[in-house]
Amino acid sequence: MTRAERSPLSEEVKAELARVRPADCDRRVLAALLPRAEHLGAPARRLAHGAELVGGRASLRRECCRRTYLRGLFLAGGSVSAGPSGYLLEIRPPRGEATRARAVLKREGFAARSRVRRGRQVLMLRAGDEIASFLRHAGAGETLLRFETRRVSREMRGRTNASVNADSANLARAVTAARDQIDAVNALARSGRLARLPPEHRAAAAARLRAPEATLAELAARLGTTKWVVRQQLRRVVDEAAR
Numbered sequence: 527m528t529r530a531e532r533s534p535l536s537e538e539v540k541a542e543l544a545r546v547r548p549a550d551c552d553r554r555v556l557a558a559l560l561p562r563a564e565h566l567g568a569p570a571r572r573l574a575h576g577a578e579l580v581g582g583r584a585s586l587r588r589e590c591c592r593r594t595y596l597r598g599l600f601l602a603g604g605s606v607s608a609g610p611s612g613y614l615l616e617i618r619p620p621r622g623e624a625t626r627a628r629a630v631l632k633r634e635g636f637a638a639r640s641r642v643r644r645g646r647q648v649l650m651l652r653a654g655d656e657i658a659s660f661l662r663h664a665g666a667g668e669t670l671l672r673f674e675t676r677r678v679s680r681e682m683r684g685r686t687n688a689s690v691n692a693d694s695a696n697l698a699r700a701v702t703a704a705r706d707q708i709d710a711v712n713a714l715a716r717s718g719r720l721a722r723l724p725p726e727h728r729a730a731a732a733a734r735l736r737a738p739e740a741t742l743a744e745l746a747a748r749l750g751t752t753k754w755v756v757r758q759q760l761r762r763v764v765d766e767a768a769r
Contacts, residue, residue: 531629535676536605538669543597546665552594555586557600559620586630595630597664599623602744606657608676615660622650634663700741707734707760710767719766730759 534721548556581632586592603618617638619627624640624647629639631649636656638649651657711731714720720728733745733756742753742760747754 535607535673538546538672539664539666540601540604542666542669543601543664546597548594549590551585551591555591555594558599559595559623560602569684570692592630592634593663593665596660599627600664604674606661608680612652613654613657613677615657618643619649619651620648621646636660646694663706703741703760704734705737706764707731708738710764711735712769714763723763727759727762730756731763734760 528586540627550697587597599617599619602620606615607613617627617631627638628638636651636659638651641648643652651660658670658677660676661667661673709719712736715725716732722730729749730745732739733748737745737748740748742756746753756765
């Protein structure tokens with residue numbers, strides 16, 4: 527059993543799906559699917575035993591039966607997880623069932639990717655919206671709400687971390703630029719070249735020395751000009767010092 531299969535979210539989904547009371551036509555679908563699964567949890571085994579008591583042939587012509595089929599696929603070998611790389615829902619159909627499983631998933635609007643693992647076909651959904659839709663189709667409404675809550679919380683944390691990282695990178699660049707500007711002003715002053723710069727460039731240099739920690743916007747406000755003008759003036763100071 528994989529880590530994903532043991533995940534609390536997978537077990538929550540299976541427990542909820544096993545509680546759904548099937549109609550007779552649904553039992554026929556489950557009877558044709560669950561007994562062929564290699565590993566079933568206790569709730570799914572009880573559901574499989576009850577389904578076998580109903581006679582008749584399974585049909586997937588009706589939408590309700592196709593949704594029951596999706597429910598049976600997950601109970602027979604499904605897992606859902608959320609790792610560092612994103613979300614993943616996997617289905618390992620019983621042997622001989624992969625072709626029909628792909629067809630039903632496609633008919634219900636799911637673009638499942640396929641791979642072979644240990645000689646078995648594995649069907650995968652990776653998009654969060656698609657996984658949420660599968661849970662809704664299969665009948666796991668309660669777990670869907672918990673999944674969506676976790677997804678929103680995770681995405682909010684991701685956006686917050688990205689924003690913090692971007693702010694930190696911007697701050698680091700601003701600190702480095704300010705240090706280079708101060709070094710350039712001091713070098714020009716020692717060599718006597720600072721006095722030969724235009725008055726507005728000298729004013730920008732003096733403002734930077736008086737306020738090493740100030741942003742370009744703050745320097746512009748003190749000088750009564752724009753941030754772009756201050757950036758160009760200080761860039762000229764740095765270029766002049768590098769000559």
